Amino acid sequence: MEGPAGRLHLVEQGTGPLVLLVHGFPESWYSWRHQLPALAAAGYRAVAVDVRGYGRSSRPAAADAYRMLDLVADNVALVRALGEQSAVVVGHDWGSNIAATSALLHPEVFRAVALLSVPYAPPGGPRPSDVFDQVGGPGQEFYVSYFQAPGRAEAEIEPDVRGWLAGFYAALSADTMPGPGDPEPHFVAPGGRLRDRFPVGRRPAWLTEENLDFYAAEFERTGLTGALNRYRSMDRDWEDLADHRGAPLVQPSLFVGGALDASTTWMSDAIDAFPTTLPGLSGAHLLEGCGHWIQQERPEEVNRLLTDWLATVVV
Template sequence: MHPSAPSAGPRHHTIEAPAGRLHLVEQGTGPLVLLVHGFPESWYSWRRQLPALAAAGYRAVALDVRGYGRSSRPAATDAYRMLDLVADNAAVVRALGEDGAVVVGHDWGANIAAASALLHPGIFRAVGLLSVPYAPPGGPRPSEIFGRIGGPEQEFYVSYFQEPGRAEAEIEPDVRGWIAGFYAALSADTMPAEGAPDPHFVARAGGRLRDRFPGGALPGWLTEEDLDVYAGEFERTGLTGALNRYRNMDRDWEDLAEYAGAPITQPALFAGGALDASTAWMADAIDAFPATLPGLASCHVLDGCGHWIQQERPDEVNRLLVDWLGSLPG
């Protein structure tokens, strides 16, 4: 692949998909690279990757996952199960007139990207995972695992998100402030000091997740204008569509039971932050990559980096992605 001439700016459009409507932001021409965001983000989390991938000769497409931004927000909670999100990704590839794509995801998007590659290896020829490593389906029921984390005095955030309306009641009266605090809590330059209360937990006696968010300045990667973009979308849409992803983890466990223990065999990349709790908590999953990601060609843990890896360290992530993409067959 030879670098293309400087590309035109990003183009917004929508396609019809199982979700109803999906909003896409596209830049560049060449092999398709589909970028899938996590919580609580949007296509905008890939704003620094779109021009870099386009300049390197790729058709970079970032979507608003169903429930987010300008994409449709189905009312039913079970409309956000993994099978439906994978179907959306496959529909994007078809709607763009392509036979296949490389799929790259961050946070929940990494899980969605991994499931897309697992279920549709003929469509998704390679998979890049940022922040959340691949762990094959199977094991104990997720609600049971997360219910045991925290103990009698505090509750893990994934469990806190399960009851419809509960987290919304905390977040939606002050979306901008909550989003800013959540980003800061997981960013390398603003996360709570070692020994401070962990922002991934809620006190069981009337606590809120934001009670443990740091105050003060925004993370270095997040400008006031960036925050306006994120907050403006969630103020318009509410948080239920985004939170419904967490509310389908037991359904996913049932839906994907036949894939228990299954590896992803396509060429793969993983990159995580050394200061990201996801990287630390899932260290065993990274250690298992020789069995679970036998096609892994590139694995990186970035020193001094938190959870929002492609926004905290965009130049480094862009370089990793472009080098990896250039190494893929075909």
């Protein structure tokens, strides 16, 4: 299927109202493998897309081709190409930001939005690069800053994609993440690598060899540059969305996060602000004992929350 960036690869199950599923970093349409059949069984046309830069979708060379406005345009084009006028959009991790911005800029297309792991925070505030450069303090570099220089993170990841992914997934999963006294895996020591703080020899229960094989094969084929370019476009997004600073999402909405996920603890103020920023919110659910990869760690609970919520949404 064609989008503004070229080919958009998707996997589809079911018929009925369209539910578009948008993944995050470093993932794939495959991250929604548990949700596709459940949504189809509940009477929905569930479509999981490889975001541009990932999997079988196109991978433009220019870093600024990964700005949020372009990813939103991909989503709109996808809905139209599927022959639909509107959809519910569901996102996880970066996909949560993409889903939220899609709903913010095109409420006529995205009539409801569900956000997983990363809560909605309206555009605005200081320039993102300035914020992330201050996170962590002396002797630690935040991973978002570490990802900024083209080629730097690729040089760490691409010689051992499978091992790096296994460590990254383990670092953010509830059953394998570092303990309270261990070094924080979101930071890089001077002269070090991000993976230096990943768990070693531990694989989360949700991540089978088959799952890891799929993810590794995709990124071994594509490399990581397209995925990392999303992080390298954050300041462009800040400029592009300046006219929408502080804007709420007024559509029907749902938030589901993991109680042990840094995204929900670091962004607790954003969750507290939901009465203002998400006035159409049906529920904000924090799953106890759950980490970042929420729809894979706790698929049955996430499926139930999504289908119960979708039953209340008219698209």
